[in-house]
Amino acid sequence: MFSKPLHFALLLAGLIVVAGCEKSPPPNFRFNSVEWLKQERLHLSGDDKFDEGYKQEIGSILTTLFGTPDEPKFPYLLGEDDPAHDVIGLDNLKLAAGAVKSGIEGEHQGLYREHCAHCHGVTGDGAGPTAEVLNPYPRDFRLSKYKFKSTPLRQPPTDHDLMTILENGIPGTAMPSFRTLPKEELQALVEYVKYLTIRGQYERYLISEIANLDGGSIIDLSLKSETKDGEKPSDDDVEEFEDQMYTFIGEGLQEGIIPRWLKPDRKVSKVPPAPEMFDLAHASHEDFVLQGRELFFSKGNCMQCHGQTGAGDGQLGNFDDWTNDWIKTANVDPFDPETYADFIAVGALPPRPIMPRNLHLPVYRGGDHPDDIYLRVANGIEGTPMPASSALTSDEIWKIVAYVKSLPFENLSDRVELPVNDEAISNR
Amino acid sequence: MKRITLGTFIFGIAIAFMASTNDSTAFAQDEGAWGHLTGQIVISGDAPKNAPENLEGAAEKDRAACLVDGKIPLDDGIVVNDKKQLRDVYVIMYEGRGAEVPEKFHPSYDEKKKVKLTLDNVNCRFVPKAVFVRAGQTMILKNSDNVGHNCHITTFKQEHNPNIPPNKEVELQVDDASDKVPGEVRCDIHKWMDSLILIRDNPYVAISDETGAFRIENIPAGTWQFHFWHKKAGYLDTLEIEGYEPEGRKAVIEVKIENGKTLDLGTLTLPAAAFED
Numbered sequence: 001m002f003s004k005p006l007h008f009a010l011l012l013a014g015l016i017v018v019a020g021c022e023k024s025p026p027p028n029f030r031f032n033s034v035e036w037l038k039q040e041r042l043h044l045s046g047d048d049k050f051d052e053g054y055k056q057e058i059g060s061i062l063t064t065l066f067g068t069p070d071e072p073k074f075p076y077l078l079g080e081d082d083p084a085h086d087v088i089g090l091d092n093l094k095l096a097a098g099a100v101k102s103g104i105e106g107e108h109q110g111l112y113r114e115h116c117a118h119c120h121g122v123t124g125d126g127a128g129p130t131a132e133v134l135n136p137y138p139r140d141f142r143l144s145k146y147k148f149k150s151t152p153l154r155q156p157p158t159d160h161d162l163m164t165i166l167e168n169g170i171p172g173t174a175m176p177s178f179r180t181l182p183k184e185e186l187q188a189l190v191e192y193v194k195y196l197t198i199r200g201q202y203e204r205y206l207i208s209e210i211a212n213l214d215g216g217s218i219i220d221l222s223l224k225s226e227t228k229d230g231e232k233p234s235d236d237d238v239e240e241f242e243d244q245m246y247t248f249i250g251e252g253l254q255e256g257i258i259p260r261w262l263k264p265d266r267k268v269s270k271v272p273p274a275p276e277m278f279d280l281a282h283a284s285h286e287d288f289v290l291q292g293r294e295l296f297f298s299k300g301n302c303m304q305c306h307g308q309t310g311a312g313d314g315q316l317g318n319f320d321d322w323t324n325d326w327i328k329t330a331n332v333d334p335f336d337p338e339t340y341a342d343f344i345a346v347g348a349l350p351p352r353p354i355m356p357r358n359l360h361l362p363v364y365r366g367g368d369h370p371d372d373i374y375l376r377v378a379n380g381i382e383g384t385p386m387p388a389s390s391a392l393t394s395d396e397i398w399k400i401v402a403y404v405k406s407l408p409f410e411n412l413s414d415r416v417e418l419p420v421n422d423e424a425i426s427n428r
Numbered sequence: 429m430k431r432i433t434l435g436t437f438i439f440g441i442a443i444a445f446m447a448s449t450n451d452s453t454a455f456a457q458d459e460g461a462w463g464h465l466t467g468q469i470v471i472s473g474d475a476p477k478n479a480p481e482n483l484e485g486a487a488e489k490d491r492a493a494c495l496v497d498g499k500i501p502l503d504d505g506i507v508v509n510d511k512k513q514l515r516d517v518y519v520i521m522y523e524g525r526g527a528e529v530p531e532k533f534h535p536s537y538d539e540k541k542k543v544k545l546t547l548d549n550v551n552c553r554f555v556p557k558a559v560f561v562r563a564g565q566t567m568i569l570k571n572s573d574n575v576g577h578n579c580h581i582t583t584f585k586q587e588h589n590p591n592i593p594p595n596k597e598v599e600l601q602v603d604d605a606s607d608k609v610p611g612e613v614r615c616d617i618h619k620w621m622d623s624l625i626l627i628r629d630n631p632y633v634a635i636s637d638e639t640g641a642f643r644i645e646n647i648p649a650g651t652w653q654f655h656f657w658h659k660k661a662g663y664l665d666t667l668e669i670e671g672y673e674p675e676g677r678k679a680v681i682e683v684k685i686e687n688g689k690t691l692d693l694g695t696l697t698l699p700a701a702a703f704e705d
Contacts, residue, residue, distance in 0.1 A: 045704065154587035212663075243526060251524075256584075291478035299593045301576035304487075304617055315617055317485045324671040380589045385616030390569075390598040392591035 009081030092400025124196030583611025
């Protein structure tokens with residue numbers, strides 16, 4: 001429940017329609033039509049559709065709270081004291097947003113559109129002009145899921161995690177390194193990515209609520225205004241209006257989405273130091289690796305997806321969460337394009353199964369430092385079937401990391417098969 | 429109804445949400461007075477038929493472990509018995525804006541929260557199908573099968589995905605965040621496996637059993653709001669309850685709990701049409 005009053009003064013906003021410009025119109029955020037279609041399929045029967053008016057209403061609410069790609073805003077609902085200032089600074093948003101501008105010494109703006117938008121899209125929907133030809137697809141930020149981070153599932157990444165990805169890129173994908181940019185510009189991009197994430201997640205939330213509205217407005221301003229004859233709104237109407245504000249802005253955004261990003265609410269996983277035997281030069285290193293190999297086939301259950309040889313050929317036919325999000329809609333079969341043609345028509349990218357990593361290739365998307373691999377095993381990977389190894393001790397995780405690090409050097413033609421999930425090794 | 433229209437419309441709203449929702453004088457909770465709520469949910473009309481689970485994609489070895497008496501089990505999304513009594517309906521104390529919620533929970537719930545709640549995997553099925561977990565409570569995620577599972581919990585506010593080796597169990601303390609509606613539990617290795625989970629601090633929640641019956645104990649005496657939710661039908665706004673009418677988009681009813689008494693809502697009837705798309 002609320003304990004602090006929320007000031008909605010910032011909702012004083014004008015939506016200006018620019019008409020008759022000579023330049024091409026400024027880009028707009030693209031509406032999440034995939035989520036819209038999914039919710040229609042979930043809640044309506046047959047060919048019924050949601051009222052198109054909701055698109056406008058959602059657009060207006062989002063523009064009021066988050067501005068436009070050229071003029072970003074952020075809903076600091078608690079005013080100056082809002083802790084969200086620590087998550088996103090308006091100055092940084094302005095540096096990253098807008099059209100690419102430079103020329104004046106020290107002034108460089110439009111960073112996101114310069115470096116990111118062609119793959120991730122102006123909206124951060126992972127559907128920029130190049131998206132379809134890339135494998136894997138660029139990340140759609142709107143699900144608020146991140147794979148490579150130091151926090152457990154559903155905990156947002158730290159700024160450091162996002163910065164690391166910008167600096168190093170993601171090996172094995174089209175994501176390049178932006179190490180040559182000044183640190184301040186990278187920080188502005190980190191905050192802009194968080195902004196697009198929060199905006200996109202809130203948009204999804206609003207769309208998901210349409211079915212509950214029975215045709216009524218999301219936020220019905222007429223409840224609050226005087227009638228034409230100057231009559232004051234009734235108490236019931238004011239209460240209903242406040243109820244709407246509470247539900248859709250208070251509960252949905254202020255209590256629901258933003259607090260996750262605040263530092264005090266976030267857990268960061270610690271990586272314990274690797275045991276001495278992890279060192280390649282240690283006399284018992286080889287034994288340490290072999291123990292890791294046994295764990296890989298037993299308690300770790302790694303072979304279930306990564307396969308008998310670790311070549312990533314075990315469990316196939318899974319999809320990641322960005323794809324699962326819409327292909328789990330009734331009557332969609334991800335292996336039959338005819339069943340999802342309408343989703344493709346509104347902007348979904350063709351579903352591709354997620355491949356368990358081929359561990360014989362020494363390419364590690366989340367980083368090749370042993371600490372990185374430790375975190376992937378310990379926490380699992382958000383948005384994918386990769387689970388957290390809750391049943392393993394930290395020592396056991398280090399053994400698996402040692403085995404994984406050794407796999408690119410394993411001679412595949414000369415290996416001894418291990419029994420899978422054998423009771424004897426399960427109970428070691 | 430007027431929509432916010434795009435255009436020249438400038439809207440100004442300066443609202444301060446009243447902090448009075450937490451004001452202790454807003455309502456009186458009768459100290460030390462507790463009552464109970466019960467009822468039984470049945471469906472009217474034809475119960476939907478359940479199709480066999482789709483075991484496609486399961487490894488050969490896993491397939492054997494996933495059959496029940498050598499057969500592919502039926503999907504358990506909607507479970508009714510021969511008396512049309514409906515299992516797995518969540519009865520939830522409503523916590524939205526304007527709803528009064530108890531300041532204090534009955535002390536027995538402190539003890540119950542210390543008990544570790546078990547969610548098992550048997551023949552590639554989650555047992556039980558639906559669970560209620562207090563925010564911050566510890567769960568035991570068990571695997572009675574001789575194949576590995578993972579236990580991928582996804583709710584509005586929380587996500588966990590521990591791996592559970594064959595014939596082992598792991599402990600999971602869920603976060604201190606409360607959800608309003610149940611989320612789901614899945615195994616990514618065996619894609620047909622699913623279960624429901626509601627994680628919330630407020631303990632006044634029940635799940636209807638095999639006979640459709642539910643019971644919530646030791647609710648503070650007073651007037652509270654409840655609503656009913658089923659995975660395949662959402663909030664049960666067509667539920668027929670004698671003397672009550674589910675209201676609004678969250679299908680809420682208001683009940684009066686009296687000290688030492690059990691309020692029996694009797695037979696609650698859900699038309700089977702609620703399960704149609």
